[in-house]
Amino acid sequence: MDTLHAHLEALFDDLELVIGWETGYEPLRPTPAFLRSREDLSRLVWNPLCAPNLSVYLPGILKDAKETGKKIGVCLKGCDSRSLGALVQEGFVERERLYVVGLPCPGTVDPEALAEARKSSAPVTHVSFRDGLLAITSRDGTEEIELERVLARRCRRCRHPNPLHADVILGDPVPPRRTEPSFSDVDAVEAMSLEERRAYWEEELSRCLRCYACRNACPLCVCRDRCLAESRTPKWTTQRDGVRDKFLFHMIHALHLAGRCTECGECERVCPVGIPVALFKEKMARIALELWDYQAGTDPAATPPLQTFDPSETGI
Amino acid sequence: MSEKNERQLRIVGFLCNWCSYGGADTAGVCRFKQPPLLRIIRIPCTGRMDPLFVVKALAQGADGVLVSGCHPKDCHYAVGNFYARRRLELVKRFLPFVGLDPRRFHYTWVSASEGQRWQEVVTEFSAVIQELGPNPGIGADTPMETAGQAASAFA
Ligand code: SF4
Numbered sequence: 001m002d003t004l005h006a007h008l009e010a011l012f013d014d015l016e017l018v019i020g021w022e023t024g025y026e027p028l029r030p031t032p033a034f035l036r037s038r039e040d041l042s043r044l045v046w047n048p049l050c051a052p053n054l055s056v057y058l059p060g061i062l063k064d065a066k067e068t069g070k071k072i073g074v075c076l077k078g079c080d081s082r083s084l085g086a087l088v089q090e091g092f093v094e095r096e097r098l099y100v101v102g103l104p105c106p107g108t109v110d111p112e113a114l115a116e117a118r119k120s121s122a123p124v125t126h127v128s129f130r131d132g133l134l135a136i137t138s139r140d141g142t143e144e145i146e147l148e149r150v151l152a153r154r155c156r157r158c159r160h161p162n163p164l165h166a167d168v169i170l171g172d173p174v175p176p177r178r179t180e181p182s183f184s185d186v187d188a189v190e191a192m193s194l195e196e197r198r199a200y201w202e203e204e205l206s207r208c209l210r211c212y213a214c215r216n217a218c219p220l221c222v223c224r225d226r227c228l229a230e231s232r233t234p235k236w237t238t239q240r241d242g243v244r245d246k247f248l249f250h251m252i253h254a255l256h257l258a259g260r261c262t263e264c265g266e267c268e269r270v271c272p273v274g275i276p277v278a279l280f281k282e283k284m285a286r287i288a289l290e291l292w293d294y295q296a297g298t299d300p301a302a303t304p305p306l307q308t309f310d311p312s313e314t315g316i
Numbered sequence: 317m318s319e320k321n322e323r324q325l326r327i328v329g330f331l332c333n334w335c336s337y338g339g340a341d342t343a344g345v346c347r348f349k350q351p352p353l354l355r356i357i358r359i360p361c362t363g364r365m366d367p368l369f370v371v372k373a374l375a376q377g378a379d380g381v382l383v384s385g386c387h388p389k390d391c392h393y394a395v396g397n398f399y400a401r402r403r404l405e406l407v408k409r410f411l412p413f414v415g416l417d418p419r420r421f422h423y424t425w426v427s428a429s430e431g432q433r434w435q436e437v438v439t440e441f442s443a444v445i446q447e448l449g450p451n452p453g454i455g456a457d458t459p460m461e462t463a464g465q466a467a468s469a470f471a
């Protein structure tokens with residue numbers, strides 16, 4: 001924390017803007033912060049509640065930023081840095097215009113799991129984190145909760161807690177929870193019969209509001225307000241509120257993320273009705289791994305597999 | 317089609333203009349007998365195939381989707397089918413995960429001179445679909461888009 005402030009403080013004259021997190025309407029929900037003056041830096045926070053993947057803002061900010069010669073500073077966790085890698089690969093972000101502060105990540109909190117783990121339900125006034133323990137303070141006193149107990153699903157399968165493509169890494173490296181890609185949640189869906197799976201998705205997706213939060217939070221959903229899901233010509237989805245149109249919207253997201261998704265889990269985190277939509281993309285990521293031994297966002301020089309081909313490929 | 321109100325099974329075929337559409341034509345000119353399930357949509361190249369075509373057709377209850385183009389290395393545009401086969405293989409592997417039967421989707425390569433082979437491809441795939449019966453699709457309670465509505469979207 002202190003190192004983060006001190007580091008950015010020292011560099012601030014060379015930065016146009018710093019993107020990080022600040023306390024939101026409650027300490028449990030840090031929100032993205034866009035800091036333009038030195039005094040603002042004191043608002044920065046960094047802890048396991050800093051869930052938002054800030055790379056989602058980079059293409060838009062770089063497009064609008066004036067060329068002042070100053071860089072844009074951005075704080076990225078391990079998974080966020082893979083999103084940056086994928087954006088660089090596809091030419092949406094010019095890496096040299098950024099100053100990337102990499103933050104080794106102990107894992108992020110699933111707010112629902114945390115609410116369940118807490119004994120008190122009083123509003124939280126302060127949060128701190130040390131040695132794997134979250135200290136949650138409210139008027140009922142301070143409770144200590146193990147981070148491991150309240151970890152988000154995406155963090156349980158994380159292989160990249162330590163940021164890639166960073167200019168500086170602040171903090172000690174974190175041992176990854178996984179060394180190999182883990183698809184146990186995909187396996188659980190695949191263990192069902194075809195009919196059960198159809199019923200499972202129809203049931204889950206029936207809750208979808210088509211609020212498009214999942215799309216908006218996705219760093220790789222770069223079409224923004226030109227999304228196919230809202231286009232009338234061609235009209236891929238209708239205004240009907242049945243499951244089929246919701247399903248088609250999710251197929252658009254999943255297929256457009258094929259061979260691109262970095263499994264950051266933001267789509268699932270932001271869903272207000274708790275649909276495990278990242279599973280679609282995890283399946284896609286697994287297919288890309290099986291067919292082309294490809295992991296998005298790890299190598300900024302690599303070409304995404306669906307934007308290229310190999311004439312010598314056989315069997316498919 | 318024995319019972320009167322039994323829904324006729326339908327296969328949507330996406331055929332590349334340069335090879336498979338010609339192959340289907342050759343089969344027709346040669347009067348090779350083919351099962352009547354297939355409805356053909358001509359595309360300029362399999363490189364035009366958006367995997368969403370496959371998913372949307374199956375989600376809406378098409379009983380089968382067949383994609384056919386020029387043999388690899390024979391693409392009219394040199395590389396269109398190289399891009400296509402990556403996308404098609406990906407969607408083939410993805411379908412079962414979302415509850416769509418991957419056996420209802422087949423992609424292959426048939427050249428304009430292969431009328432005989434076209435007959436085999438259609439006959440074999442039609443047999444698979446006949447065996448599987450009607451496709452429930454996804455969200456079967458949703459009213460069907462009429463062909464006119466669907467087509468107007470691309471006008
Ligand atoms: S689809 Fe979901 S997991 Fe994949 S990059 Fe987008 S937000 Fe992250």
Ligand code: SF4
Nearest residue numbers: 208209211212214271
């Ligand atoms: S965030 Fe959830 S409710 Fe909103 S569109 Fe995505 S899946 Fe549907």
